[in-house]
Amino acid sequence: MQNKTQYLFTSEVVSAGHPDKCADIISDSIVDALLINDKNSRVASEVFVAGKHVIVGGEVASKNHPDYVEIVKQALVKIGYDGKSAFTREQCLYPEDVDVQVLLNQQSPDINQGVDQTSGEIGAGDQGIMFGFASSETKELMPAAIMYARILSDKVYDYALKNNQKLGVDIKTQVTIDYGSKENFENCKPQKIHTIVVSAPSTESMPIEEVRTLIKSLIDDAGLPTELYNPNDTIIHINPTGRYVNHSPLHDSGLTGRKLIVDSFGGYSPIGGGAQSSKDYTKVDRSGLYAGRWIAKHIVAAGLAKKCSVQLSYAIGVAKPVSVSVDTFGTHTSIDDDKLSEFVLNTFSLTPKWITEKFSLDKPSADTFLYADVAARGQVGQSDYPWEKLDALEVFEALK
Missing domain, CATH: 3.30.300.10 (GMP Synthetase; Chain A, domain 3)
Structure with a gap:
């Protein structure tokens, strides 16, 4: 058997x-x-x-x-x-x-x-801890489950925007990945997409069968990896209650910062607990996450680990981080976590000013990035964000 x-x-x-x-x-x-x-x-x-x-x-x-x-x-x-x-x-x-x-x-x-210090340095706008993370599971170096849930959300949301006589924009998606074993999970080897859940509001005139057929076609056309998604084998739940018409803030309150897991790594790694949205670049809840993600992504992209978490901590009014800690969950190659932590601490300033200038966080624009767009799409994992650029790869690769 x-x-x-x-x-x-x-x-x-x-x-x-x-x-x-x-x-x-x-x-x-x-x-x-x-x-x-x-x-x-x-x-x-x-x-x-x-x-x-x-x-x-x-x-x-x-x-x-x-x-x-x-x-x-x-x-x-x-x-x-x-x-x-x-x-x-x-x-x-x-x-x-x-x-x-x-x-x-x-x-x-x-x-x-x-x-705003007289030296020109920027002290941290608050104390706190931030975690950046990266995984070799996807080309974006993000965990698989949240990446594929995003792909589905984007697909259904884009359709809803263009077809607002059928679907509404208050959408939730969920993806369950089967790794086959804990060992595969630890080594970033997803085996298949096990379950997909999509909830999207539909107009009252649409029968639930029509809604489910429409959304199933969007799932199949979303671009999920064929080696992981088998439409005939994956469990799929679409509007499971059978009716989803009433939606929006009219029927469910909303609060800034209540979707931190959605905004970051889908629960795959620790989070600092502070929201990014609503805050300027001096608040390290925002800038610290971006810096941590940038470092973790470089470590994985350079082949120094299969996955990596970077913790930064700050004290209010103090520019330099209080601590820097790298954890590769036992997947490191040539350099262990102690040496990686020391390297990051000694190589990169990681002050709010350094992070701000590195990613032009004080200059949002339609030509670069807008914070409102980042809030809509997720704080990390989008290739066009400045903090997602692998622009220092040779520095990390030199450690091999």
Whole structure:
């Protein structure tokens, strides 16, 4: 008898239309608006969406004073809540119905004096820990489950944007990978896609059979790796309750920073616990994640390990990281974790200023990157982000 051992791991993804993502995108639309016109802006603008209400709260220090109400409404329109779909006002959010309350205060000068230092250095905007991660499981050097869940989410979301008479944009996907054994899991060797879950709102006139046939065709056409996805063998759940019409923040509240696992590595690695969205580049919850991901990706891409986690920690007002720790989970090749940690600490400054200049974090633009787009697509794993570029590979390869 054939031995059918399994070792399963699952990650989920939500689209830009999910209420929590709406909050993230609005928060980062504010960050973009402030930094584009004043790169020295300091901002932490959390957002709460519930029903027809959007509350923007937090701290800002900037020479720029944008129209926050207009930023909120334009963000919702771009997400897909533009009032032009076939869904009624009772079924999803319409931008003209939104009531926006702005509760933004000045950032404390106690923080400013430690962040903007007379030497020109930037002190960390807060204390905390951040984790970057990379895995050889996919060409993006991301864990397989979240990468394929993203592919599916993007496919269904793009269809919904173009066919808003059929589907809504409040979408969730989930992928379970079967590694076959714990050993394969530890060595980054996925065997197959075991289960797929997709939930996407559909208009009331569409029978569930039609919805499921449509979404199944999108799954099959999404570009999942054929060596892992067998449409005849994979368990697929599409709108499992049989009805998903009412959606958007009208039917589920959203909060900035509540999708940290979705934003990062799908639960495959530790996370620092602090949100990236809503924060300017001096907040190391954001910049530290980007630096950690950049380092971990280089270590894996250079062939120094099959997977890698990089922990950075900071103290508020202090530029240099308090600690740097590399963990390759026993998959390192020529250099062990102690030497990799020492190399990273001694080779890269990793101050907020160094990270900011390295990735131009103070200069978001339509030509480079926008934080609102990063909030929608995930904080890591997208090849066009500056912190995903393998631009120092020869430095790491020299360690072999």
